[in-house]
Amino acid sequence: MHEQLIDKQLDRWLTTPTSFDLVLSFWKRQQEQGNFRLLPLVARVLFSIPSSSAQIERDFGTAGRMVTSQRSSLAPCNVDMTTFLNCNRTYVDITQCPKLSPNTADERRPSNVMVQMVQDLDDEFGSLANLFSSKAMDLGLSDNENAP
Known part of the structure; x- marks a missing residue:
């Protein structure tokens, strides 16, 4: 359905006499006058592609x-x-x-x-801090291991 509408608008555009305007100004005027509904949108997309990368x-x-x-x-x-x-x-x-x-x-x-924690896991991870003393944490050992 849209293809037929675009084909009709394209045929009408090809037969419409035009003046020398900037391309986007021409299509903006055509859309404001209600001459074409879909082709101005196509022109904006087409001419918005940068010519350089x-x-x-x-x-x-x-x-x-x-x-x-x-x-x-x-x-x-x-x-x-x-x-x-x-x-x-x-x-x-x-x-x-x-x-x-x-x-x-x-x-x-x-x-x-956001990272959602399951409450049970959050409680378990919170209790991990109690397993290590500050001295053992500085040495990288648990309380059950002996320092050298």
């Missing part, structure tokens, strides 16, 4: 410099957001962002960065 290479370079062997456990969403903010400094003024309260920050934290 230089900017993309710079963006990936920024992300590559951020993820190093010392920072290999960064969450992907943090890398994405930091790269976005770094590459869009002219559009995003992070100094104007309001400080979130701890409750609001907890509510807005993505669920994929």
Whole structure:
């Protein structure tokens, strides 16, 4: 159904006399006038493809410099957001962002960065600290092993 509609709009566009306009201005005007519904959307997608990969290479370079062997456990969403903010400094003024309260920050934290512990396991891991003395922990021994 959409294919037939696009074919009709494409045929009408090919027969419509045009003037010398910027391509995106032409399609914006056509959409505003209601002459075409789908072709302006196609034109925006088609002309949004960068003609060079230089900017993309710079963006990936920024992300590559951020993820190093010392920072290999960064969450992907943090890398994405930091790269976005770094590459869009002219559009995003992070100094104007309001400080979130701890409750609001907890509510807005993505669920994929949260680790849920089963209460029974949490209790078991909490009791592990009681098995080791501070001296044994410094030496890397349990309380049952003897120091040299």
